[in-house]
Amino acid sequence: MTIGETVAKRLELIGELSPEDRQALSTLGGDIRDLRRGDEILVYGQRPKESIVVISGCLHRYTISPQGPRQIHSFYLPTDTPCMETLHIDKMDNTLGAIAPSRIGVIPHSEMFRVMEERPTILGLVWRDTLIQASIFREWLMRNSRMLAHSQMAHFFCEMMTRAIAAGIARDFTCELPITQEDLADALGMSPVYVNRTLMMLRTTHLVEFRGGVLTINDWPRLAEIADFDPAYLHLHPLPEGGA
Amino acid sequence: MTIGETVAKRLELIGELSPEDRQALSTLGGDIRDLRRGDEILVYGQRPKESIVVISGCLHRYTISPQGPRQIHSFYLPTDTPCMETLHIDKMDNTLGAIAPSRIGVIPHSEMFRVMEERPTILGLVWRDTLIQASIFREWLMRNSRMLAHSQMAHFFCEMMTRAIAAGIARDFTCELPITQEDLADALGMSPVYVNRTLMMLRTTHLVEFRGGVLTINDWPRLAEIADFDPAYLHLHPLPEGGA
DNA sequence: CGGCCGGTTGATAACGCTCAAATGCGGTGG
């Protein structure tokens, strides 16, 4: 899969592309890079000149406060396009890194601007993509601020599964989610110990299985209910049927 | 102050406008509306055809989960432009309302698109504005997930003061912040009771005074320290000197 | 075989929530 095709795939999850749009995207220049867990791509304070698209693996974005605790803002699955915002925000105020071995496409801003100028539809959809990211941040804010640990975790799993299904990397409510329990803790704003306890609880009640970087949802309806999950905030164009 | 001037003022806080840009903005069409506390402007599920700019007062954006708790995502002070994102996200997944008597400008999307097409700089800055909103959401996520109550509240006050100074509505570290303790609780993800206790603590230690909708920061350096406040995430163009 | 990382488990403590009631204050009507 080329870089352009990957971007096109993402954009078609949240809107419609004409053949001309797809054609324009196929000319997108950029490099492929392979990363190991822990590699940093765009670092706090930097002024990046390129955007990123995930081809395989999993990235995450986080800030670290001086006191130590890391807050993960988001995880990025294949076809996700993190940090498109660097197009219009010069200075990174957070860090993007690989949380698992990953392959990414690195697209110079100049290339993005060229294609967006050529095809206004693409500009609209890339903008839309950044707005959906913001919408997800809002949902995470609500989740981490207002929900109990088990609901919170259920909500997280529902989101990741929904996105994995949309991206076409899930089968039978099973998908790879190559993160550790400690990563999960840093995303949910919980302590690693309590993440473990909550996870065991969800496991023994046969709602979710999360082991060795693989997520399986055993009882979607019940999980979605305790998570109070409504996928509207993901603004996926054809919503994958989750309730089935 | 006209609608166009207000938008121009906001954009100049985060970038530079040429005389031509300002001229183009001055032609922005739109209506003025006056609101009372509790009035809703853009509601969950709606498909708005206009964007908003705050002329006076204070707006807030929130979601209400079926279980009841309200999460406030952001407050908007004069010159802020909430919900520019409706330009590219059709369906509201949250609600924008007035939290105090306010005057707003209502700008049809068609007007925004017209001006942005005419002046690419404006497009870039409006986009940038939406990205800064996202950056603020990330910071709120970190704050609500990772900080202790008093640091959290200190951080909130630092942000609002910084923004008020930038918007030119603060004097001597005093500004209007016409929200109740309960509103504050819904923003910080705390209970109203604990907000009150925390507030009293900050008050008796002479760090902050927040009473009757007026915020006064008595000891900025110490407050910023316990808040671990770094205004970088606001991406203000000429950063107001807060540390003074 | 040993070390390391990630996961699991136990015990204790703390931060913040809930329930409940009281106080203060601005506005309205008598």
Add this chain to the structure above:
DNA sequence: CCACCGCATTTGAGCGTTATCAACCGGCCG
């Protein structure tokens, strides 16, 4: 001018969710 009402704030007591500290387990890799 006073009585009253409603809303926001304040205070108290007890509880619960989640954090912290510490130890142990188990698999993978050198």
